[in-house]
Amino acid sequence: MTTSSQVRKVEVKPNYENVAWKWMRYSGIALIPLAWTHVLIKDIVVGVHAIDLEYVIVQWSSIGWQVFDILLLAFAFAHGMNGLRQVSFDFIHGAGARKAVSWGLFVMWLVISAMGAIAIIAAAQNHLANL
Amino acid sequence: MTSLVDSFRTTMRGYLTYRGREGHLAFLLHRLTGLGTLLFLIIHIVDTSFVYFAPHLYAETIELYRSTPFMIGEIFLVFSVIYHGVNGVRIAVVDMWLPHKWTLTAQKNWTRWAVLITIVLWLPAAFIMFRSMLVHNFGFGG
Ligand code: HEM
Numbered sequence: 357m358t359t360s361s362q363v364r365k366v367e368v369k370p371n372y373e374n375v376a377w378k379w380m381r382y383s384g385i386a387l388i389p390l391a392w393t394h395v396l397i398k399d400i401v402v403g404v405h406a407i408d409l410e411y412v413i414v415q416w417s418s419i420g421w422q423v424f425d426i427l428l429l430a431f432a433f434a435h436g437m438n439g440l441r442q443v444s445f446d447f448i449h450g451a452g453a454r455k456a457v458s459w460g461l462f463v464m465w466l467v468i469s470a471m472g473a474i475a476i477i478a479a480a481q482n483h484l485a486n487l
Numbered sequence: 488m489t490s491l492v493d494s495f496r497t498t499m500r501g502y503l504t505y506r507g508r509e510g511h512l513a514f515l516l517h518r519l520t521g522l523g524t525l526l527f528l529i530i531h532i533v534d535t536s537f538v539y540f541a542p543h544l545y546a547e548t549i550e551l552y553r554s555t556p557f558m559i560g561e562i563f564l565v566f567s568v569i570y571h572g573v574n575g576v577r578i579a580v581v582d583m584w585l586p587h588k589w590t591l592t593a594q595k596n597w598t599r600w601a602v603l604i605t606i607v608l609w610l611p612a613a614f615i616m617f618r619s620m621l622v623h624n625f626g627f628g629g
């Protein structure tokens with residue numbers, strides 16, 4: 357073994373947790389423009405008193421905002437749910453229990469993501485069909 | 488079942504009694520703001536999906552967000568998203584690109600900078616949202 361003040365690089369075959377760890381960092385950086393732009397527009401510039409059904413439908417009749425909202429949904433919710441999974445491992449140590457919690461969170465993520473994505477895509481389609 | 492309670496106790500005791508000063512507080516605040524934002528995000532995805540699944544109910548959920556308690560909550564939510572983001576970038580940059588720059592004193596300083604940047608970004612946002620609350624909910628002249 358060599359001793360040195362340099363950081364030593366060791367090649368390790370990436371496993372699932374390795375990928376998840378990187379995902380938290382890359383998706384976090386992607387969320388700076390995505391989440392902050394969203395908050396700046398909706399909460400600060402427009403404000404909750406100016407948001408209603410019509411406002412949302414008009415937003416989603418723009419393909420650009422549909423894509424933006426889909427990306428925000430995908431990155432923010434997957435980042436947050438994987439974060440919750442990591443926090444839960446601080447409290448749950450058994451391999452079987454961890455597996456069960458992971459699957460539970462995964463199903464929850466899938467169902468809620470699908471609800472959000474369907475609304476973004478279908479609400480606008482629906483509206484266009486009625487024009 | 489007892490082991491679950493025990494491990495919960497042990498982990499919580501660690502969270503609360505570890506004395507890592509800046510690093511400890513940054514960790515707790517990062518975790519709290521992340522989980523808080525996630526809790527809101529779950530509710531928010533569902534209520535927004537009402538636009539398609541139950542349009543007649545959408546106005547009612549928005550009415551709730553316009554209430555004073557929720558508008559105050561919104562101000563803290565925005566704080567959470569700013570702090571968690573600034574501190575998250577600190578973590579990501581050190582972990583992935585500057586691990587050789589990691590020293591305890593440097594990270595203490597970076598952590599303080601993260602809090603300072605958060606406050607500078609949050610104050611104007613908080614001011615605008617607070618003002619909007621006074622105008623819409625308490626009849627102050629726009
Ligand atoms: C705004 C940009 C964001 C950045 C730069 C960011 C960055 C990060 C990073 C680097 C971690 C990993 C911490 C670690 O492993 O030690 C993390 C954890 C986490 N994030 Fe984010 N994040 C952002 C937005 C969000 C949003 C919008 C949510 C809510 C859905 C969220 C929820 C969480 C949760 C629940 C954790 C786990 C907390 C923990 O491990 O202590 N984050 N974030």
